[in-house]
Amino acid sequence: MSTATALSKTNPPVTCGECPIRHRAVCSGCDQDELAVLDGLKSYKTYAKGETIIWAENALTHLSTVVTGVASLNRTLEDGRCQIVGVLLPSDFIGRPGRSAVAHDVVAATEVTLCRFEKKIFEGLLAKSPAIMARLLSKTSDDLDAARDWMLLLGRKSAREKVAGFLSMLVRRAIQQNGMPAEDGATIALPLSRSDLANYIGLTLETTSRQFSQLKRDGVITLPSQRDVHIPNLANLFKEAAEPDRV
Amino acid sequence: MSTATALSKTNPPVTCGECPIRHRAVCSGCDQDELAVLDGLKSYKTYAKGETIIWAENALTHLSTVVTGVASLNRTLEDGRCQIVGVLLPSDFIGRPGRSAVAHDVVAATEVTLCRFEKKIFEGLLAKSPAIMARLLSKTSDDLDAARDWMLLLGRKSAREKVAGFLSMLVRRAIQQNGMPAEDGATIALPLSRSDLANYIGLTLETTSRQFSQLKRDGVITLPSQRDVHIPNLANLFKEAAEPDRV
DNA sequence: CGCACATTTGATCCTGGTCAAAAGGCGTGG
DNA sequence: CCACGCCTTTTGACCAGGATCAAATGTGCG
Numbered sequence: 001m002s003t004a005t006a007l008s009k010t011n012p013p014v015t016c017g018e019c020p021i022r023h024r025a026v027c028s029g030c031d032q033d034e035l036a037v038l039d040g041l042k043s044y045k046t047y048a049k050g051e052t053i054i055w056a057e058n059a060l061t062h063l064s065t066v067v068t069g070v071a072s073l074n075r076t077l078e079d080g081r082c083q084i085v086g087v088l089l090p091s092d093f094i095g096r097p098g099r100s101a102v103a104h105d106v107v108a109a110t111e112v113t114l115c116r117f118e119k120k121i122f123e124g125l126l127a128k129s130p131a132i133m134a135r136l137l138s139k140t141s142d143d144l145d146a147a148r149d150w151m152l153l154l155g156r157k158s159a160r161e162k163v164a165g166f167l168s169m170l171v172r173r174a175i176q177q178n179g180m181p182a183e184d185g186a187t188i189a190l191p192l193s194r195s196d197l198a199n200y201i202g203l204t205l206e207t208t209s210r211q212f213s214q215l216k217r218d219g220v221i222t223l224p225s226q227r228d229v230h231i232p233n234l235a236n237l238f239k240e241a242a243e244p245d246r247v
Numbered sequence: 248m249s250t251a252t253a254l255s256k257t258n259p260p261v262t263c264g265e266c267p268i269r270h271r272a273v274c275s276g277c278d279q280d281e282l283a284v285l286d287g288l289k290s291y292k293t294y295a296k297g298e299t300i301i302w303a304e305n306a307l308t309h310l311s312t313v314v315t316g317v318a319s320l321n322r323t324l325e326d327g328r329c330q331i332v333g334v335l336l337p338s339d340f341i342g343r344p345g346r347s348a349v350a351h352d353v354v355a356a357t358e359v360t361l362c363r364f365e366k367k368i369f370e371g372l373l374a375k376s377p378a379i380m381a382r383l384l385s386k387t388s389d390d391l392d393a394a395r396d397w398m399l400l401l402g403r404k405s406a407r408e409k410v411a412g413f414l415s416m417l418v419r420r421a422i423q424q425n426g427m428p429a430e431d432g433a434t435i436a437l438p439l440s441r442s443d444l445a446n447y448i449g450l451t452l453e454t455t456s457r458q459f460s461q462l463k464r465d466g467v468i469t470l471p472s473q474r475d476v477h478i479p480n481l482a483n484l485f486k487e488a489a490e491p492d493r494v
Numbered sequence: 495c496g497c498a499c500a501t502t503t504g505a506t507c508c509t510g511g512t513c514a515a516a517a518g519g520c521g522t523g524g
Numbered sequence: 525c526c527a528c529g530c531c532t533t534t535t536g537a538c539c540a541g542g543a544t545c546a547a548a549t550g551t552g553c554g
Binding site: 454 | 510513518519
Binding site for chain 1: 320322324325326328329330332333343344345346350351374377380381383384385387388390391392394395396397399401402403404448449489491
């Protein structure tokens with residue numbers, strides 16, 4: 001637990017121009033001059049799988065963007081019950097300007113590399129750059145829409161629909177970034193363990209596992225390996241998730 | 248259904264200076280000059296209880312703020328299952344700049360009066376006024392935090408905790424606006440029917456009603472009337488909701 | 495190869511859903 | 525002012541989906 005920070009390391013920085021998430025992150029609206037400024041202020045940090053990037057109680061020192069890897073936002077009750085309230089993929093933003101802390105832990109689900117700015121400095125940038133502020137507002141609104149979609153899943157869907165809904169969400173995000181797959185089907189890598197997955201969709205890990213087995217039995221999915229899922233027919237999956245067909 | 252708009256009416260406008268939500272709404276960071284501009288561009292509209300203010304499919308023509316009343320954001324599945332994904336109180340913002348539609352219906356839970364701007368015009372204001380943009384970002388972030396809190400309730404809490412959690416949320420919002428009640432207890436008016444309430448906390452209306460009865464039987468709450476709840480001991484309620492004591 | 499951990503599968507229990515009926519509130523019209 | 529009817533809320537009886545407890549199987553790593 002307390003040795004977690006020993007696992008982290010610092011990467012050599014690259015320039016914003018060659019950043020892989022350049023056109024999707026909070027900085028994507030910036031012009032060359034602004035990017036040059038950012039280049040001088042940013043720093044990278046890498047966290048090992050399982051490491052807690054931010055503790056809910058602790059003061060927020062940096063505002064960051066995920067460059068590579070996957071992180072989860074965990075909200076935990078005192079008796080140990082846990083709900084994952086968000087999953088961060090590359091280009092997603094971490095932290096809240098103007099607030100000294102966030103309401104949930106941020107945990108690395110895989111190895112994660114962040115592009116970080118000191119909080120005060122980033123707040124200064126925000127005040128000076130309408131482009132960054134506008135992009136952050138847009139991203140926050142996207143997160144809000146996603147959270148509300150998830151509320152529907154958590155509050156009203158059956159166990160099978162929840163698992164199918166989770167897979168649908170991953171597929172949609174993958175398609176959004178890589179474009180439509182050539183064939184009708186698709187294969188995706190699960191960024192989360194069964195246990196994390198259960199905490200994300202509001203089930204126990206046993207029920208989650210059972211639903212995977214049944215979806216496999218019913219031919220909705222195939223499991224090439226434990227962390228990969230193949231979906232032969234996307235429309236089918238969306239139907240199982242009680243979602244509209246549109247990608 | 249289609250006669251709903253016949254119920255709406257238009258109020259005479261008042262100046263922003265005397266607006267009851269002046270210091271909490273999206274315009275609260277504006278100076279006198281900016282307010283004068285807003286005064287000339289805004290319009291009011293009132294909706295009857297039960298009326299749908301915005302349909303999810305329809306194009307968004309205005310961006311608005313709730314001045315009086317309560318509205319709910321409803322996300323509905325094709326088979327009729329419904330989840331309320333947000334409750335709007337006075338000063339809350341409706342709509343999303345830069346998007347042509349919202350992902351949920353907006354329904355008046357009580358009579359609701361909105362302060363509205365035409366979408367294009369408001370987007371122009373946003374581009375010119377960093378104060379409005381900053382405030383909108385802050386409000387959107389608040390909404391996101393609230394949605395994530397609710398995900399924990401929907402995904403991980405028992406029926407009793409959900410009802411207690413709903414009441415706790417109302418109490419906290421009331422205290423935030425009116426300050427701490429003199430005595431230890433508090434009385435709040437429920438803005439939602441049992442059915443809406445059930446759709447908000449992810450239960451059936453029957454289970455919701457049963458939990459109310461049991462919380463009453465156990466002395467956690469009193470029901471002076473069907474739409475009022477008295478909480479003799481707030482700390483007690485928060486404990487039932489599995490939430491930290493802090494207000 | 496063996497160990498630790500993740501995942502699957504099985505058996506049983508319990509919370510909350512479903513279907514049904516009774517009770518309580520509220521507005522309208524006689 | 526009260527009676528009627530409609531709608532909301534409460535209560536009851538029973539059922540089922542998912543949780544819990546437990547054990548077996550699979551997987552990756554030293």
